[in-house]
Amino acid sequence: MTEPGEQDEVVVARKPNDADARGILSLTPDELKALRRSRKHSGGEAIHVTRQHNLSVIRRLLYANGPQTRPELARLSGLSLPTVGGLVSELVGAGTVHDLGVVAEARVGKPASRVAIDAEGNCTIVLDLTHDDTFTGAIIDLDGTVVDRAQLSIGGAHGEPALDYAVDLARLLIKRASSQVIGIGVASPGLVDDTGLVHVADRLRWRDVPLADTIQTRTGLPTVVGNDVNLLALGLSRFRNRSGRDAIVVDMANGVGAAVLEGGEPVLGEQFAAGEIAHLTVDPGGELCPCGRRGCLDMVVGAPHLQRRVAAVGAEVLEPAGRTLGEVLAPIVIMLNINVVVVVGPGGLVEGAFADGVVDGIHSRLRPAIIEGLKIEVGANDPDLVLLGAAAAVMESQLGVR
Incomplete structure (x- = not known):
């Protein structure tokens, strides 16, 4: 086993996926309407x-x-x-x-x-599938300590090969675990329901992929899957800030994604789409978005697009971009009576002028009495938060620990 903190890269040679690359997958209105969060009823297993x-x-x-x-x-x-x-x-x-x-x-x-x-005698295997060319994973004990890490280069794979890579990474970490593995937690991009079914993940070109069932079947271990931003927020709540307060968490690293925490628990939404703010129109005359509309929030604030604009125009675009995000978040703050807002992204991008813009944008839309009780944090992303959130999800599903 490697020393804690070390990272190994395991490259698995595979034929590149030859599926067509015609564009971003999206759900039609009818498909979205068909999604419903399951309602849990008490059954005949009362004793169990x-x-x-x-x-x-x-x-x-x-x-x-x-x-x-x-x-x-x-x-x-x-x-x-x-x-x-x-x-x-x-x-x-x-x-x-x-x-x-x-x-x-x-x-x-x-x-x-x-x-x-037995925090050291039990562990979780966690995977982060959100990066374009690399899947990352870790072994995390029940105290939230990262015991071991691994990376697997996927070479831009998508579809079935990407699913195979995820299984390969899970199996690698299982072999390296020196304590009892209680389960596997997976952070996936896209729309993920409460059974671990990925309804759509544009970057991986997944449609209705039973990710949790597939990994559980191939590894023999209980598996939970969640949306990456929801799990990032969960990791923040469980391992970095244990207050359990209601909060909005925004991640800009791979495009704009948000999560709402209620009592420390992510709010999924009726169709599991709570926090999907990337394609909210904020500038009708702005850049054309891959979704087909102009001026989506992702084009204004998402780190890849914002970095491109900074390179082309200069740092003066940062404060207005931050203000735009703040103005989008303000109505959510007041509607849900949120007292904590956390925005994370690449450190050199979100700190400074952008952070000032977020604060100014939120303050410009709210009454002073609301502002006084509001905590706003903008800073560099901790990449371990997604992994820790996946570990927290496993601990909750397998141990009942919150």
Whole structure:
């Protein structure tokens, strides 16, 4: 295994995809209307559901509070001591929790033993599929520590070959893991539903790709898939800023994408398209966008286009671009009563004049009373946030940990 922080590049030779490259994939209005978030109903598995819920309660208590005795867990959870004892035994048997042994206490009675989440003995495999020529992945333990990393050059592949590359990277990391892998988390571009089905991902030319099911079938490990910006926001909420506050998070690195966090959880939207602001028209007479319309927000603010304009015209375009983004975000802030706005992108682009423009744009549209309680952060992107968000999604799905 490589030392933490090292990166290996594994190049897998494949015939380039020969699918046509006629343009950007997009959903028709009818296709978009057909998408609906699933509604979860209580069924006939009440006993199973209750037990899974109780297991999640114990895991969350241990994750949040550190090592606890069984009586302490019973008191914190409100469950009976025999019930807690059975749940802890099940978690110890699964390798999720380990017994720390007897802890001497200054009281009369039988000494109690403490149990704890085995953060180092369990890990997640996470993949970031958002870059044009490279898929990145990591092994992350339950404390959010990146234990190992890997990169795989995909040479601009798309379609089925890109899917094969994702599986290859997952398998590579599984082989390198030295602890129990509880699941795989994948950050995908595009429109991703709550089953891990990628309905459309323009960059990879994916349409209705069952990404979670495919990786789970080929690796044998539980797999969760989410939109990359939603997972970036989740990583920020769970591992960088644990406040759990409502927030808007905007990522400019690969074009403009946004996520809305409510209580620290991403809002998906009815058709899983919450935060898809890239093709909001902000300049009707502006540049032609690949989507066929003019003046889309992505053409004004997306890092690739903004860097091109800076190279051609100069840095004077940065402040107006930031102001445009701020003016777009202001109505969302007031509509949802958001108190935190985070904008991330390439450091040399978003810091300085652009950041000033974002703040000015938001302030110009809001009342002073709203501005006083608003926290706005604009800065360089941490590439680990997407990976950490994918790890958080696995921990939630497999351990019930939030």
